[in-house]
Amino acid sequence: MSIINLDKIFQPRSIAVVGASEKPGSIGNALMRNLVEGGVSGEIHPINPNYPRIWNLPACPSIADLKVPVDLAVISTPIKLVPQIVKECADAGVGGAIIISAGGKEIGKEGKKLETAIGEEARRSGLRIIGPNCVGIISQRARLNASFANQMPLAGKMAFVSQSGAICTAILDLSIAENIGFSFFVSLGGMLDVDFGDMIDYLGGEPHVSSIVMYVESLTHFRKFMSAARAVSRVKPIIALKAGRTRAGALAAASHTGAMAGEDAVYDAAFQRAGILRVKTFEELFD
Numbered sequence: 001m002s003i004i005n006l007d008k009i010f011q012p013r014s015i016a017v018v019g020a021s022e023k024p025g026s027i028g029n030a031l032m033r034n035l036v037e038g039g040v041s042g043e044i045h046p047i048n049p050n051y052p053r054i055w056n057l058p059a060c061p062s063i064a065d066l067k068v069p070v071d072l073a074v075i076s077t078p079i080k081l082v083p084q085i086v087k088e089c090a091d092a093g094v095g096g097a098i099i100i101s102a103g104g105k106e107i108g109k110e111g112k113k114l115e116t117a118i119g120e121e122a123r124r125s126g127l128r129i130i131g132p133n134c135v136g137i138i139s140q141r142a143r144l145n146a147s148f149a150n151q152m153p154l155a156g157k158m159a160f161v162s163q164s165g166a167i168c169t170a171i172l173d174l175s176i177a178e179n180i181g182f183s184f185f186v187s188l189g190g191m192l193d194v195d196f197g198d199m200i201d202y203l204g205g206e207p208h209v210s211s212i213v214m215y216v217e218s219l220t221h222f223r224k225f226m227s228a229a230r231a232v233s234r235v236k237p238i239i240a241l242k243a244g245r246t247r248a249g250a251l252a253a254a255s256h257t258g259a260m261a262g263e264d265a266v267y268d269a270a271f272q273r274a275g276i277l278r279v280k281t282f283e284e285l286f287d
Helices: 006-010 027-038 079-092 109-123 165-177 196-204 222-232 247-257 264-274 282-286
Strands: 014-018 043-047 072-075 096-099 128-130 136-139 144-147 154-162 181-187 211-216 238-242 277-279
Touching: 006 096, 006 128, 006 136, 006 196, 014 027, 027 043, 027 144, 072 079, 079 096, 079 109, 109 128, 154 165, 154 196, 165 181, 165 211, 165 282, 196 211, 196 222, 211 282, 222 264, 238 264, 238 282, 264 277
Parallel strands: 014 043, 014 072, 072 096, 096 128, 154 181, 154 211, 211 238, 238 277
Antiparallel strands: 136 144, 136 181
């Protein structure tokens, strides 16, 4: 599907937060805090059937009960509820969803069934999905912090894309300490839909992005990835740090994304053919 509806994720005019909360320490509270305090220009609609107001905004019981169009839904409920929520999003014409919830294919057969159900509901309407099992996204141009990271990155023209949420938060902390700025900060998680190929394609056309930096555990849809990377790497540098170079690393990647890291030599050849600069350490990644 490439970049269809990705603008509705990264430049939303209205955002629904499903699982919004004021409970200290909860992901729903962190998402609301980041959206409200970040100053995003779009309307924010908390979704929670248990409260009339959240963060001083009127709350709605469900996406189906909202009477206004929504570009982006950010979902932080238990994953067993997500297929029904995604169905409501599809029925309501929502453009994109960020699924923070964990418990998909990385936990085995039951999680994979849930992801299949989520994907089927999304595909019938063109709803785009980032996640599940992700930290969320940050888009500087839109002043959008649709993540549970505890701070905004400094402004810059570098885009960072990672499957690993832990790496995202570590890099965010490092970047602030080292005065490194970003235009986009994207945690892809399980890549049920939006993957590295989609993000390269989208960021390649973004005037506020001068380079793309990636932390890769595994790749999907190889032809799409190679096509996007070969086109974009001609005009913007793409730098990748690939996890799973050792067997221990491959097993660690599998426990997170549910996909075994591929043969390292294959990735070496693919990156070289696509014009991607591969680095081996985080120090090299930002040098």
